[in-house]
Amino acid sequence: MDSIERFIEQMANHAEADGLPRISGRIMAYFVINGGPFSFSEIADNLGISRGSASTNTRLLRDLGILERYQKPGSRQDYYVLAVQPYQRLLKGYIERMESSINNIKQLVDAPETELPTAALERLDALEGFYHTAIESTRVALEKTGGNHA
Amino acid sequence: MDSIERFIEQMANHAEADGLPRISGRIMAYFVINGGPFSFSEIADNLGISRGSASTNTRLLRDLGILERYQKPGSRQDYYVLAVQPYQRLLKGYIERMESSINNIKQLVDAPETELPTAALERLDALEGFYHTAIESTRVALEKTGGNHA
């Protein structure tokens, strides 16, 4: 296994740790190394994956903002390239998940039928505060990497 | 399902999305709401989970720095409480994973047997730069939440 294969496999591992399919990590690594654009069929063939997986995972990477699809004039195939700011969307995803956690806390605190003791409210407040600062610094990272136009 | 159950279940969902067992999220939510300390058996009984799961997941939450274990004098049972800074360790975990990604990139770039084209090196450099700024802002969040003593 050469260093490129190892890189691709590690990206697959990291994707898996993030709760994403391994193949999506391999596709991303493939684009980082080899650039692009690549056609749908090239992705499936060069990575040795089924066209079904290629379809599912290119759509996933599109939804994450990592890949972009476009049509070459005169060609019926789909082509893919790395997005201009491929990683910002990931940060936005983190922010959304943390905001979802905050909403979960607020729903509990604001629920009319529950009377929580003061200590519980304090712990919930501490948790919410943690999410707020985490979101804030993620926003800072977003701006630094140039994704502040959203 | 009342609002407390919903809160617990949502924490379980978020844990699952983070690649953790659902039960670990339920235990954490249980401590956030009800405080502590609770004995090992109380955790298993009150959450209706097996002692095996209680053992595995309390250890996981200990490793994450969310729970702390201690022995009450005169009691043979293990007791658990929320750690003083329960969430910092999570951020440290994120940082470690991103550092691992950086190392993966460096291994590829520094590999003597691979001659990567300039464009590939640029893309790898951009990815590494992204991780660096993400790590940096996570460190800022760590400091703001009071976990800067490590």
Place this chain on the structure above:
DNA sequence: TTATTCGTTCAGTGTGTACTGAACGCTGTA
């Protein structure tokens, strides 16, 4: 010693899901 009560470990089970490959619909070509 034996009995009891802890927490841990591990084999077994169930479940969710990544992945494949075939069938399908769509679009452009002949």
Place this chain on the structure above:
DNA sequence: TACAGCGTTCAGTACACACTGAACGAATAA
């Protein structure tokens, strides 16, 4: 029209893993 090439969808599988419950070792009590 029929045909070919494209991407998507979906049933089937294979596998990973969360969870259970029983067996186990350790520590205390009798």
